[in-house]
Amino acid sequence: MREEYRLKPSDFNTERRPTWCRGCGNYAIHDALKKVFVQLELYPHQIxxxxxxxxxxxxxxxxxxxxxxxxxxxxxPIAAGAGLAAHKMTVIAVSGDGDIMGAxxxxxxxxxxxxxxxxxILVDNHVYGLAGGQVSPTGGNDYKAGSATRVISVQPINPVSLAIASGATFIARGFSGDPLQLREILKKAVRHRGFSLIDVLAPCIIYSSVDIYGYYRRKIYRLEDVKSYDRSKKAEAFEKSLENDRLPTGIFYKVxxxxxxxxxxxxxxxxxxxxxxxxxxxxKLLNRYY
Amino acid sequence: MKVTNITWRIGGEAGCGIPAAGNIFSRTFSKKGYSVIDHIEYPLLVKGGHSTYISRLNSGEIFSLNRDINILAALDQRTIEMHQDEVIFSGYVIYDGEKYRLKDKVNIRKDINYISVPFQRITAEQGLLNIMISNIALGASLALIDYNVDNAVDTVKDVLSGRERETIEMNSRALEFGYKYIREKLKIKAYELEIVKPDAKLLVTGNDAVFLAGVRSGCKFYAECPAPQSYPIHDSFAAVEDDFNIVARNSEDEIEALNMAIGASFAGVRTMVTTSGAGFSLMGEGLGCAAITETPVVIVLLQRPAPAAGLPTWTEQGDMLFSLYASNGEFPRVVIAPGDPEECFYLTGRAFSIAEKYQIPVIIILDKYLSESHFTFAKFDMKKIKADRESIYLSDRDITGDYFRYNDTGNGISPRPVAGLKKGMHIANSEEHDRYGFSEEDAHNRKRMADKRFRKVGGLLEEIQPPVRYGPVNADMTIWGWGSSKGPVLEAIRILNSQEKKVNFIHFTYLYPFDREIVEKYINESSKNVIVENNKTAQLSKLIALYTGYRIGNKILKYSGRQFLPEEIVESIEKIE
Structure with a gap:
């Protein structure tokens, strides 16, 4: 159904302005959502x-x-329930790593x-930001978090590997410092039929080292630049997801x-x-009980 | 001997076909107009252990099971040891005398009849399966009642419809062989059952009634995490998914079940979840979320003896106060405890209407006894369940002017739209929020929103049914109870009132909101009070004391995992001075 007005990103603004800290990864996600909705011609009441x-x-x-x-x-589960009841609407869950990888x-x-x-959309900053900077399930040794008074050797959860192993059909990693790529991934994820995960590296500048964006920029490379990579192969995607020395971003797996x-x-x-x-x-149903 | 009542118990190891045989027995008589109440008891085992099915049938009206058994069909020796004391004077025990000699094994009662039917030999000779032993015993029992076995064969065809022809044929044959063995070989006629008008009656469990009301009420999303008591409701919904456009979901845990229901309800459909008390513990969080976001949901809580895993296949009324106070914070809810399957049907219908109109969680409390026991009723009145969609906007035309999701209205109810309307866009917020739904920590706003939510209680109190008084207005003694003990108490006061004592009964279905005025009136009108509850700590008496300050001193409590029998209540009442 055609709507009567031409969409623009500001149609998605409320009367409240974002209150996230300056430099927070949430801004890039918020911005990407609005722009992708416009590109996909999704109106606010359809989402x-x-x-x-x-x-x-x-x-x-x-x-x-x-x-x-x-x-x-x-x-x-709330999104899944809403999606079952109103399956013509676009349903997106946005939640943190402490949230989705923890509770x-x-x-x-x-x-x-x-x-x-x-x-x-997994807003992945490796900490429980609002609770006071405690290490989250995705937090590794690269984070010195508020409650980490001593180093405990625990393995962080890798959301991309976990999603591949669990059977999701669209799995990607984005970075809030690369908004162009994030938008492209998000667009494809929303269009994808089935469960799509975007693990967005969205640094918390309050509870992480000073140059967290620089750290990620040095570490990250785009999967789109690897010409030989075939994202329809599950084993290959899984292997890619385990890379840690350098971090791939982009779409790992899509089937x-x-x-x-x-x-x-x-x-x-x-x-x-x-x-x-x-x-x-x-x-008629009652008759079975007579 | 001419009788108006027959109580029959079949027992043996799990895996001998006892549930099916019990169902066939009950249904054979309900189809021909008898009143039937039955109950199944089983261990948490797939095979082995001790499982029994008790069915009481009567040519008049009955409210519960009774203690005296006329016929005990014992598929194993343990059944005789455990249950022969329940057999009435001159009653019957059917057992397999070729499998074990009674004299060597049990204390034989001189006042009852032991009849040997060679279950095992008949099974072998006729090429039947072990699971059909119970049907041989069933056939033998029908012969003792002098009841037409063809009626039971018809029921077998009904109950097993859709199964292979051979299965149906073998089950029918087992039934007929048991029948003939008594009739033709032993030539015993024990009872002659009074004949009634053969108008088929509805035979439903509490679970069936909840399911049927759910479908009638327009429930479109149902979820549970598999549990012994709730899976029949799930299976019933799943079987009609396509006919009635319902999604029945088998969730990985109760957290998902309730949150999915909340999500679906937010989008605009009616939703229900079922759970045991242990699963309800996991739902505590979601309950609060439904409450503050003002999202309707119906939660069916099937109690069993607890805490933790407790006795998962037995019964107790232990979760009432828990359901009243579960989840953090203060919010209005409605808690309903039906007393029989008929009340399960109508009150589940009310639960859906109330949840939707008031945008609150409604909890329906059953217990294992009510969930799984069959009761007969003439019919259900469809006019009493109407899915009038109150306080929900179904189209943009319903919305005039600016829309505020949490508008501070006089009755506390703020109408909400189904998702997708252009004019109804809003936020449902589990944080405290302003009238738009935006997160808001302002002190004045907090108070306003809490007041708005609690203002609904005024309307609710006018809609809910107050406790009902059964029996004479003026009585020497008043029994107080709630939920599923209704039946045993009604039987008990019938017995007591037929003697010298005048006893009445106040039965609560709605437990919250608490109708203080009517309860105080009942207290003033009573002389001696006694509480009857299927739990350890007399939870209803605590609730009554909380709201009225009145403490009921006399308590008859049972917490063995078994439902009351009316005779137990009568004996306990007689001991009270």
Whole structure:
């Protein structure tokens, strides 16, 4: 359906201005979302954004769409439920690493394996920013975080590897210092049918070393520049995801597999929210109990 | 002997087909107009252990099971040891005398009849499966009641419809062989059951009734994490997904189940989740999220003895106060405890309407006994469940002017749109928020929003059904109870009132909001009070004391994992001075 006005990024502004710290990775994601919506001609009322808790979660106040700000770790199931009920809408979960890799870890892997048709933006800064800078599940030795009074040898979770292993069908890594690439990835992720994950390296400049952006810039390279890389090969993608000396960004893996929603005949006819329920006849059903 | 009531118990190891045989027994009689109540007891085992099914049928009206068994069909020796004391004077025990000699094994009662039917030999000779032993015992039992076995064969065809022809044929044959063995070989007729008008009755469990009301109420999204008590509800929804456009979801945990339901409800459909008490613990967080975002959801809590894993296949009323106070913070909710499957049906319908109109979580408390016991009813009245979509905007035409999601209205209810409307765009915010939904820490706003949410209680109190008084208004003693103990108490007061004592019963279905005025009126009108609850700490008496200051001194409590029998209540009442 054509809308009557021509979209621009500012159509997605609310009356509240973002309150993130200067230099926060959340700005790049916020900006990319607005621009991609315009490019894809998605109008605010056609989008459901679900936010977790923490710094990224306060984004609910700054982006004008249908929005739900939920509890720590629960953005994915809320988004999945909304997406099932209104499957013609675009549904995106935005949530932090403490959220989705911590409290929401179980829901994350099951959303991946069911290939639910939502996009998940993992705002990955390796710390619990709003709680006081504690090391998050994705935090490694490169972070000196608020609560790390001594070095404990634990392995960080690698969201990209985890998503590949769990069966997601679109898996990418972005960097908030590379907005052009982030927009391209986001556009493809939203268009992708099935569960798409973008692990966005979005540094917290408060709780990380002074030159975190410089650190990432030296370490990062784009997968698009590796001509021989085939992103439809799962084993290759997994191997790529394990690279640590230098960090690849871009799309690691993209395949078309059966989408959860497409297997549901009961939403095929029309979205669940469009059914009239005022007088549902259950007499035939009742007869089975006589 | 002519009788109006038969109580039948079949017992044996899990894996002998006991649930199916019990179901066939109950359904055979409900189809022909008898009142039936049954209950299955089983261990947390796939095979082995001790499993029993008890079914009571009556030519009149009954409210619960009773203690005296007329026929005990014992598929193993353990069943005799455990249950022969329950057999009524001159009652019957059916067992396999070729498998073990009774005299060597158990204390034989002189006042009852032991009848040997060679289950194992018949199974072998007829080429039947071990799982059909229970059908041989069922057939033998029907012969003792002198009941037409063809009716049971018809029920087998019904219950097993869709299965292979051979399976149906073998099950029917097992039934007929058991019947003939008693009838033709032993030539025993024990009971003659009073004949009733053969109008088929509805035979439903609490779970069935919750499911049926869910479909009727327009539930479009259902989720659970598999548990022994809730999976029948899931399976029922899953079987009609395509016919009624419902998504039934098997979640990885109760956290996902409830949060998905909240997400779907936010988008605009009616949703329900079911869980045991342990799973409800995991839902505590989501409950608060539904409350502050003012997102409707119906949660069905199937209690079992706890804490933690407890006794997962047994029954208790232990989670009432928990359901009233679960989750952090203060918010209005509605807690409903139906007393039988009929109340499960109508109150689940009300739960959906109330949840949607008031945009709050509604908790329906059942327990294992109510979930899995069949009860008969003449019919369900569809007019009593209407899915009037109150306080929800279904199209842009419904919205005039600027839209505020959390508008501070007189009754506390702020209508919300289904997702996708152009004019209804909004934020549902689990942080405290202003009328738009934006996060807001302002002190004045916080107070305003908390007041707005609690203003709904006024409207709720006018809509909910107050506790119902059964029995005479003026009584020597008043019993107080809630939920599934309704049946045993009703039977108990029937017995007591047929004797000298005048006893009445106040039964709570709605537990929150608490209707203080009517409860105080009942307290003033009662002389001696006694609480009857299927738990250790008398939770209803605590709730009554909390709201009225009145403490009920006499307590009849049972917390063995088993439901009350009416006779136990009668005996306990008689001991109270």
């Amino acid at each position: 459901i954004m679900v936010y977790g808790t923490g710094c990224s979660g306060s984004g609910v106040n700054f982006l004008r769409t249908y929005g739900f700000h939920c509890m720590h770790g629960r953005a994915i 929401g870890g179980n829901q994350f892997i099951h959303a991946c394996r069911r290939n639910i048709n939502i996009t998940c 078309d597999e059966p989408v959860y929603e497409d297997t549901l005949k009961q939403i095929d006819r029309k979205p669940l929210i469009d059914h009239i329920i005022s007088d549902i006849d259950i007499n």
